[in-house]
Amino acid sequence: MKILVLVKQVPDTATKIRLNPGDAAIQTDGIKWVINPYDEFAIEEGLRLKEKHGGEVVVVSMGPARVEEAIRQALAMGADRAVHIVKDAVGDSQVAARALARVCQDEGYDLIVTGKQAVDDDQAQVGPLVAVELRLPQVTVVLKLEVDPDARKIRAERELEGASEIVELPMPAVVTAQRGLNEPRYPTLPNIMKAKKKEVKSVPLESLGIDTEPWVVVEELTLPPERPAARILTGEPEEAARELARLLHEEAKVI
Amino acid sequence: MAEGILVVTNQEEGRVRRVAYEMLAVAQELAPGKVTALTFGPGAEQTREGLGRYGADQVVALNGPAYAAYSSDGFADAVAKATESLDVEALFFPANAWGKDLAPRVAGLLKAGLASDCTDMFRRDDGRLGAVRPVYAGKAFARVAIQSPRQVFSLRPNIQPIKETGRAGTAWDFDPGLDAASFKAVVTEVLTSQGGQLELTEADIIVSGGRGVKAPENFKVLEDLADALGAALGSSRPVADEGWVPHSYHIGQTGKVVSPTVYFAVGISGAIQHLAGISGSKYIVAINSDADAPIFKAANYGVVGDLFKVVPALAQEIRAIKKDA
Ligand SMILES: Cc1cc2nc3c(=O)[nH]c(=O)nc-3n(C[C@H](O)[C@H](O)[C@H](O)COP(=O)(O)OP(=O)(O)OC[C@H]3O[C@@H](n4cnc5c(N)ncnc54)[C@H](O)[C@@H]3O)c2cc1C
Ligand SMILES: Cc1cc2nc3c(=O)[nH]c(=O)nc-3n(C[C@H](O)[C@H](O)[C@H](O)COP(=O)(O)OP(=O)(O)OC[C@H]3O[C@@H](n4cnc5c(N)ncnc54)[C@H](O)[C@@H]3O)c2cc1C
Numbered sequence: 303m304k305i306l307v308l309v310k311q312v313p314d315t316a317t318k319i320r321l322n323p324g325d326a327a328i329q330t331d332g333i334k335w336v337i338n339p340y341d342e343f344a345i346e347e348g349l350r351l352k353e354k355h356g357g358e359v360v361v362v363s364m365g366p367a368r369v370e371e372a373i374r375q376a377l378a379m380g381a382d383r384a385v386h387i388v389k390d391a392v393g394d395s396q397v398a399a400r401a402l403a404r405v406c407q408d409e410g411y412d413l414i415v416t417g418k419q420a421v422d423d424d425q426a427q428v429g430p431l432v433a434v435e436l437r438l439p440q441v442t443v444v445l446k447l448e449v450d451p452d453a454r455k456i457r458a459e460r461e462l463e464g465a466s467e468i469v470e471l472p473m474p475a476v477v478t479a480q481r482g483l484n485e486p487r488y489p490t491l492p493n494i495m496k497a498k499k500k501e502v503k504s505v506p507l508e509s510l511g512i513d514t515e516p517w518v519v520v521e522e523l524t525l526p527p528e529r530p531a532a533r534i535l536t537g538e539p540e541e542a543a544r545e546l547a548r549l550l551h552e553e554a555k556v557i
Numbered sequence: 558m559a560e561g562i563l564v565v566t567n568q569e570e571g572r573v574r575r576v577a578y579e580m581l582a583v584a585q586e587l588a589p590g591k592v593t594a595l596t597f598g599p600g601a602e603q604t605r606e607g608l609g610r611y612g613a614d615q616v617v618a619l620n621g622p623a624y625a626a627y628s629s630d631g632f633a634d635a636v637a638k639a640t641e642s643l644d645v646e647a648l649f650f651p652a653n654a655w656g657k658d659l660a661p662r663v664a665g666l667l668k669a670g671l672a673s674d675c676t677d678m679f680r681r682d683d684g685r686l687g688a689v690r691p692v693y694a695g696k697a698f699a700r701v702a703i704q705s706p707r708q709v710f711s712l713r714p715n716i717q718p719i720k721e722t723g724r725a726g727t728a729w730d731f732d733p734g735l736d737a738a739s740f741k742a743v744v745t746e747v748l749t750s751q752g753g754q755l756e757l758t759e760a761d762i763i764v765s766g767g768r769g770v771k772a773p774e775n776f777k778v779l780e781d782l783a784d785a786l787g788a789a790l791g792s793s794r795p796v797a798d799e800g801w802v803p804h805s806y807h808i809g810q811t812g813k814v815v816s817p818t819v820y821f822a823v824g825i826s827g828a829i830q831h832l833a834g835i836s837g838s839k840y841i842v843a844i845n846s847d848a849d850a851p852i853f854k855a856a857n858y859g860v861v862g863d864l865f866k867v868v869p870a871l872a873q874e875i876r877a878i879k880k881d882a
Contacts, residue, residue, distance in 0.1 A: 313828045313856075315810045319696040328697065339811050381685055386639045395661075396659050396670060421810055425673045427661035430629070434665030439630050439741035442658045462654040463756040464805065465749045471742035481811060517670030517705040521687075523697050531844070532856040542860045543870035546842070549858055551878050554840055556762075556819050557786070 303357035303412045303451050305348040307554030308402055308432070309341045309364055311372035318449045320486065324525065325394075337372045340417025342379075342486040343479035347447060348415050349380045355460035356450050357412070359384050360400035362405050364398055366390045370502065376526065384500070385409070389507040395423070399431030404510045406436060409472055412451065418443045418478045426478075435477035441469045442478040449473070502503040559646045559707065565611065565636055565663075568596045570764035571603030573653070575759070576651040576714035578835030581612030583678050583717050584649055587686060588616055592731065595639055597624040597632060598665020609726025616726040623641060623737040627655070631740030638733040640667060647686050647734035652711040653758070660711045674713045677835070681818040686710070694810040694833035715759055715816050716837075755789035757808065763817045763838075765791035768833075769845065769864055773775055773801035778868050779823055785872040785879070791815065793825050824864050827852025832842035844868065 314334040321328060326484050337345075344392055348359040362378045363369050364387035370471055373384045387401050414433075419426035426442075433440040445466060446459040454473040489497070507514060533549065535542040551556045562584040566577040574595070574768060582831060584592040594613035596604050601618035608616050619635060636659070640648060648663065650656035652674040662673035677689035684706050684799045692699045698776070703709070737743075757763060762784040766776060776790070783790050790806060797807035808815055810830040817835030833854050843856040844864050853859045860867050 306612065313693075315694075317693075318829065319693050320695065328693075394670065396664075399665070422693055424690075424694065425656050427671055427673060430658070430661035431665045434633075434662055434754055440658075440662065441629075441742055443654060447776075459748070460654070460658075461805075462747075463758060465745045465747060465750065468746040469742050470745050471562075476741070481603070481807075515705055519702045519704060520671055520699045521702055522700045523692070524700070525697055526695065527843070529855060529857060532853055532859045534853060534859040534861060535847075536847075536861045537871060539860075539862045539866035540870045542862055544874050545865050546858060546860055547871060547874035550819070550840075550842070553817075554857070556840060557875060 303351060303355045304410060305351055305357060305359045306406050306409060306411045306414045307341070307344050307348045307359060307361050308414065308416040308428065309361050309363045309376050310338045310370045311335050311363065311415070311421045312338045315339065315421060317346055321523050321525060325523050328523065334549070335368055335371065337375055338417050338420050340419060340421070340481065343481060344415040344417050345376050345379050345381060345543045346484045346486040347479055349487070350351050351413070351449055353448070360384065360409060361474055362402055364385070364389050364401055364507070368514070373550045374462040375489065377500045378494045379487060380493065382500065384455060384502045386502055386504050387507055387510070388504055391514070392516060393426045393514065394518040396431060397514050397516055399428050399435055399513045401507055401510055402428065403432045403435035404512055405505065406432065408499065413449065413474060414476045416462045416476065416478045418480045421493055429476050429478040438474055438476050439471040440478070441471060444477050445479045445480055447477060447483065520538070560588065560659050561593065561643065562585045562588045562647045562649060563640060563643060563645045564594045565656070565659070566594060566596055566646035566648045566651060568601055568604045570738065571600035573604050573607065574651065574653070574714065575719065576712065577608065578719040579714065579717035580649045580651065580712050581608065582720040583712065584608060585612040585681055585720070585722070587678060588646070593617065593645070594726065596617070605726060605728065608739045609724060610721055612722055613726040615729040617731045620734070621732070623735055624645035627744040628740035629662050629742050630736070631737065632659055633666055634735055635733040636663045637666040639731055642731060643652070645707070647710065650709070652713045656711050658707060658785040663864035664709040665710070667707050668705065669707040669709050670705045671709040672701045673711045675710050676713050676716050678710065678712070690786065691837070694814055695836040696833050699875060703724055713816065717743050717786060726753060748808065757789050757806070757813050758814050760815070760817050762786050762819045763791045763815060763826060764788045764821045764823065765793070765822050766796060767793040767825030768795050777803060778865060782821070782868050782872040782875070785875040788821070793831050822852050822856070822858065823842045823868060825852055826850050850852060870881040
C-alpha cells in the first residue's frame with residue numbers, strides 16, 4: 303500500500319498571537335513551529351497501515367524552508383521519505399490543494415491521509431479539495447479506520463454532533479484524521495538519527511505549473527475584544543454562590 | 558449576472574437545526590427576495606414550511622431515493638448542479654460536521670473560494686460578499702474577501718439571530734438527475750451516542766470541569782449544576798484524556814470550539830489552548846480555588862473557592878431562582 307500523508311507546519315498551540323493594526327498576517331518572530339496536531343494522527347495512522355499491510359509512507363508538505371524541521375520529525379516517527387513543496391508566497395487552501403494534488407498525482411497512491419483541520423487557518427478544507435482535484439471520494443473527521451487493501455475498500459467512523467456515522471467507500475480515497483483515531487508515537491533516538499538520512503525531495507511551487515493566484519484573501523486580522531475586568535467574589539462559599547446566582551439572574555439576565 | 562444565495566442545509570426526519578434559520582436570516586439581509594434553501598433526504602419535504610417562514614423565498618427538497626443516505630461526493634454533485642441551474646452569486650453551508658464535509662467538496666467542484674466557519678457576513682463596497690472568521694481557534698479574527706466568480710461560506714452555528722417572515726417559500730422542483738449507483742462514499746449507519754447529552758457547539762449554557770474536579774466520580778457535582786441550569790457538560794483536555802469523561806466533551810483549540818451564552822469553567826486553570834475554544838462565549842464564569850489562576854483574567858464573573866462547596870450551593874440557588882420565576 304502506498305500512503306501519502308499531507309503535513310502542515312503551524313505555530314505551536316501555546317503561541318500568543320501578536321498583531322499590529324492593519325496586519326493581514328501574525329507576527330512570526332519567536333514563534334515555535336510544530337506539526338499540526340491533527341497531522342500527527344494522520345502520520346500515525348499511515349504508519350500503522352504500513353505495519354499491517356506493508357508498503358510505503360510518503361510525507362508531502364508545502365511551505366518555506368522552516369518546514370523541513372516538521373518533515374524530519376515525521377520521518378523520525380517512521381515515514382519513509384518526503385516531498386517538500388517550497389513556497390514562500392501567500393496562498394490559500396485552493397492553491398495549497400492544487401499543489402499538493404499535483405505532487406500526489408506524480409507520486410501515485412492508494413490512500414491520502416490529512417489532518418481534519420490546520421490549527422492556524424482553521425479552514426478544514428484542504429483534504430476534500432485534494433479529493434476533488436484527484437476525483438477521489440473522501441471521508442472526513444475520522445475516529446476509526448478499517449482498510450481492506452485486497453477488496454480495495456474502506457470503512458470509517460466519522461464524528462458528528464453528539465453522534466457518529468459509518469461511511470463506506472472504495473480505495474483510493476482521501477481520509478482526514480480527528481483526535482481519538484490513534485495515539486501518535488514519539489520518535490526514538492535511533493529513528494531521529496535515521497531520519498537525517500532519509501530522502502527529502504525539494505520541489506519549487508513554480509515548477510508545478512499550477513495557478514497560484516489565491517481566491518480567498520485575508521484583508522485584515524484583529525484580536526478579539528478584551529473582556530471587561532471580572533467581578534471576583536470571595537468569602538464564604540454559600541454567600542459567594544448566592545451573589546453569583548443573583549448577578550447572573552439580575553445583571554447578566556442569563557438565568 | 559449571478560445573483561441570490563443558495564442556503565444548503567441538513568435535516569433529520571423533517572427537522573432542521575437552528576443554524577438553518579440563522580443562515581436564512583443572514584441571506585435574506587444580504588440578498589432580499591433571492592434566497593433559495595436546499596435540503597436532502599427523507600422528510601425534506603416537511604422542512605419547506607419552516608424554511609419559508611424563516612426566510613427562504615424558494616425551497617428545493619431533494620427527497621428522491623438517490624438522497625436517502627448521505628454521500629459527500631453525490632450530494633456535492635447535486636449542489637453543484639443546482640448552483641449552475643440557479644446561477645447564484647454565493648452559497649451558505651452550516652459549519653457543522655455535515656456542512657464542513659460537504660462545503661469544500663462543492664467549492665472544489667465550482668472552482669470557488671470557501672471561507673469556513675464565518676461569524677459575521679456583510680456586503681462590501683464593491684458589491685460582493687465579505688466575511689469575518691476566527692483563526693487560531695478564535696485567538697484572532699480574519700476579515701476575508703473571496704475573489705472567485707462564485708463565493709462559498711460556511712457559517713458558525715449559534716451566532717446569528719433568526720427572523721420569522723411569516724411567508725411561505727415557493728417550491729422549486731429541481732432534479733439534478735443523479736443516480737445513487739455513481740455515489741462513492743456513502744453513509745451506511747448512524748451511531749447515536751452518549752445518552753442524549755446536549756451538543757456542546759449548540760448549547761446555550763455549558764458547565765465544564767477540569768483537573769480540579771480530581772476524580773471521575775466527582776463529575777456528579779457538575780452534573781447536578783448542569784441539571785439545575787439545563788446546561789450541557791464539557792471538560793478541559795486532560796480530563797477527557799484521562800477518560801473521566803468522553804472525548805466529545807473536550808473543549809479548546811484541539812477540541813470543540815464553543816460559543817454559549819454562559820460558560821462555567823470549574824476547576825479549570827485557563828491554559829491558552831483551553832481559552833481559545835471558549836472565547837466566543839458571551840459570559841465566562843470561573844470557579845477556582847486559586848485566586849491567581851489565569852481563567853479569572855478571561856472571566857466576567859469569578860468565585861475564588863473550593864468547587865466542592867461552591868458548586869452545590871450554586872445549584873441550590875439556581876433552583877430557587879427558577880422556582881420563583
Ligand atoms: C504569510 C502567509 C499568508 C497567508 N495568507 C493567506 C491568505 O491571504 N488567505 C488564505 O486563505 N490563506 C493564507 N495563508 C494560509 C496558507 O496558504 C495555507 O497553507 C492554506 O490556506 C492551507 O489551508 P489551511 O491551513 O486552511 O488548511 P486546512 O484545510 O485546515 O488543513 C487540513 C489539512 O490539510 C493538510 N494541509 C494543509 N495545508 C498544507 C500544507 N501547506 N502542506 C501540507 N499539507 C497541508 C494538512 O494535513 C491539514 O491538516 C497564508 C499563509 C502564510 C504563511
Ligand atoms: C498541543 C496542545 C494542545 C492542547 N489543546 C488543549 C485543548 O484543546 N483544550 C484544553 O483544555 N487543553 C489543551 N491543552 C492542555 C493545556 O495546555 C492545559 O494543560 C490544560 O488545559 C489544563 O487543564 P485543567 O485546567 O483541567 O488542569 P490544570 O491546569 O491542572 O488546572 C486545574 C485547576 O483546578 C483548580 N482547582 C484544584 N482544586 C480545586 C478545587 N477544589 N476547587 C476549585 N478549583 C480547584 C486549580 O487551582 C487549577 O487552576 C493542550 C496542550 C497542548 C500541548
